[in-house]
Amino acid sequence: MTTTVSAPAGHPLTIANHTFRSRLMVGTGKYADNATMVRAIEASGAEAVTVAVRRVDLDRSQEEAILHHLDPRQYFLLANTAGCYTAADAIRYARLAREAGFNEFIKLEVIGDEETLLPDVDGLLEASKALVSDGFQVLAYTNDDLVTALRLEDAGCAAVMPLASPIGSGLGLTNPYTIRTIKRRLSVPIIVDAGVGTASDACITMEQGVDGILMNTAIAQADNPETMGRAMGLAVESGRLAYLAGRMPRRQIAVPSSPAHGMLD
Amino acid sequence: MNEIHVTVNGRARHAPPGTSLLGLLEELELDPRTVVVELNRQIVRRPQLEDHTMRDGDEVELVHFVGGG
Numbered sequence: 001m002t003t004t005v006s007a008p009a010g011h012p013l014t015i016a017n018h019t020f021r022s023r024l025m026v027g028t029g030k031y032a033d034n035a036t037m038v039r040a041i042e043a044s045g046a047e048a049v050t051v052a053v054r055r056v057d058l059d060r061s062q063e064e065a066i067l068h069h070l071d072p073r074q075y076f077l078l079a080n081t082a083g084c085y086t087a088a089d090a091i092r093y094a095r096l097a098r099e100a101g102f103n104e105f106i107k108l109e110v111i112g113d114e115e116t117l118l119p120d121v122d123g124l125l126e127a128s129k130a131l132v133s134d135g136f137q138v139l140a141y142t143n144d145d146l147v148t149a150l151r152l153e154d155a156g157c158a159a160v161m162p163l164a165s166p167i168g169s170g171l172g173l174t175n176p177y178t179i180r181t182i183k184r185r186l187s188v189p190i191i192v193d194a195g196v197g198t199a200s201d202a203c204i205t206m207e208q209g210v211d212g213i214l215m216n217t218a219i220a221q222a223d224n225p226e227t228m229g230r231a232m233g234l235a236v237e238s239g240r241l242a243y244l245a246g247r248m249p250r251r252q253i254a255v256p257s258s259p260a261h262g263m264l265d
Numbered sequence: 266m267n268e269i270h271v272t273v274n275g276r277a278r279h280a281p282p283g284t285s286l287l288g289l290l291e292e293l294e295l296d297p298r299t300v301v302v303e304l305n306r307q308i309v310r311r312p313q314l315e316d317h318t319m320r321d322g323d324e325v326e327l328v329h330f331v332g333g334g
Contacts, residue, residue: 027334037332052333055274055326056300058293065299066330082333092306096328099301099308167334194334216334 010244013212015189016105016137016158018076021047023206024236025078025191027216031225034069040219041070044229048076050107050214052083053093072102078139080107085120087127094131105137107161107193107214117167121148125155132156141193144178146185153186160188161214164205165195168217172201173208180208199228199235206239207247269321280319287314289325301328 013020025048031037041049051066070077079097084090087110094106110127112120119142131138137158142148144162152160162182165171172195173179183190189211196202196215205213213236222228268279273289280289286309290297302309303326309317319325 028332029334031332050334051330053301053328054331056293056295056329058274058276058327064331066332067299077330079330080333095308096301096303097330099310100330214334 010240013189015139015191018103018105020076020212021045022233022236023212023240024202024233025050025212025214026219026229026232027214028066028070029216030220036225037220038069040225040229041075042229043226043233044219045233046075048078048214050078050080050216052080053097076105077102078105078107080141081109081127083111084109085111085123087123087130090123090127091130091134094127094136095134098136103137104135105139105158106131107139107141108157109141118163119143121145124148125151128152128155128157139191144175144182146178146181149182149186149190153188157188159191159211160186161191161193163194164192164201164213167194169195170197170201170218171195172197173205176204176208179205179210183209183211196232199231202232202235203239203242206236207243209243212236269319269323271319271321271323271325273325274327284319285315286317286319286325289319290314290327293327295327299329302326303328 013023022045024044024046026041026044026046027050028037081090081093084093090108090110108127110120110123111117124140124142128138128140132155139159139161140152140157141161149160164173191212191214192205192210193214196218202213219225219228219232269282270279286302297311297314304317305324
């Protein structure tokens with residue numbers, strides 16, 4: 001038997017001027033092949049898909065161009081500045097991405113450390129300010145640090161994207177407290193980006209009350225990406241519903257679920 | 266001068282004088298609708314690709330969207 005979730009899921013996710021049909025956003029990197037990627041993304045139900053800006057490889061066919069595989073009328077293309085280590089580089093990549101002509105959104109990454117891929121928050125703030133004043137809707141990938149998140153909001157970012165754990169690590173949500181604090185203190189949407197490893201990670205992350213999750217490796221590198229895509233879509237929705245429903249309090253002692261009275265003598 | 270020397274995506278290349286950026290894309294069999302062009306670090310918008318003639322020493326970057334997270 002299949003059941004559909006009919007409980008109210010609250011308002012949909014809106015960032016700047018765009019309302020998304022899913023709170024799950026997915027990356028398009030690291031798939032074994034493009035057909036697998038397309039099936040996994042479809043199964044996930046995500047609307048926003050991230051893409052990277054790179055040189056055209058002049059020795060190869062256009063097979064690597066993502067637009068040969070994903071219909072931009074069906075998906076919201078969210079370009080990133082992955083691989084950029086300075087604000088100047090990130091700004092350059094963002095402008096190239098916008099010129100492709102799909103939207104003004106940019107998932108802004110300014111990386112500060114090669115091993116951990118943790119953000120350079122100074123560069124991130126600098127690039128955020130420049131891109132906001134240039135008309136971009138900036139979604140800033142950042143640490144799970146409240147003060148940085150507040151500064152990014154002040155800089156005019158359309159959304160702030162704190163990490164659950166490092167990119168591609170699959171370690172899950174390492175600090176629920178900091179994510180909850182960021183969500184509580186900021187007004188712009190909070191999209192947790194990076195670190196989710198499996199469906200329970202996604203569910204627990206959404207239960208913190210955040211507005212959405214962006215993930216790539218957890219789906220792309222699963223043994224079966226299509227099935228994991230569906231699992232992640234369900235987990236994000238499930239976690240959101242659980243958050244809206246409000247969980248029961250934790251107790252240190254048992255409380256019986258069956259009546260204590262009416263027992264036989 | 267029978268040809269000009271330019272750099273395209275980091276690689277040396279020569280072209281007949283008067284070659285436009287659109288001409289370069291055609292020669293490379295690239296669809297201008299799927300590629301963004303930067304000439305000497307300045308973006309050249311699609312409608313202007315035909316008007317920009319490459320000069321000796323120009324640096325051209327041709328980028329597009331690929332898979333990423």
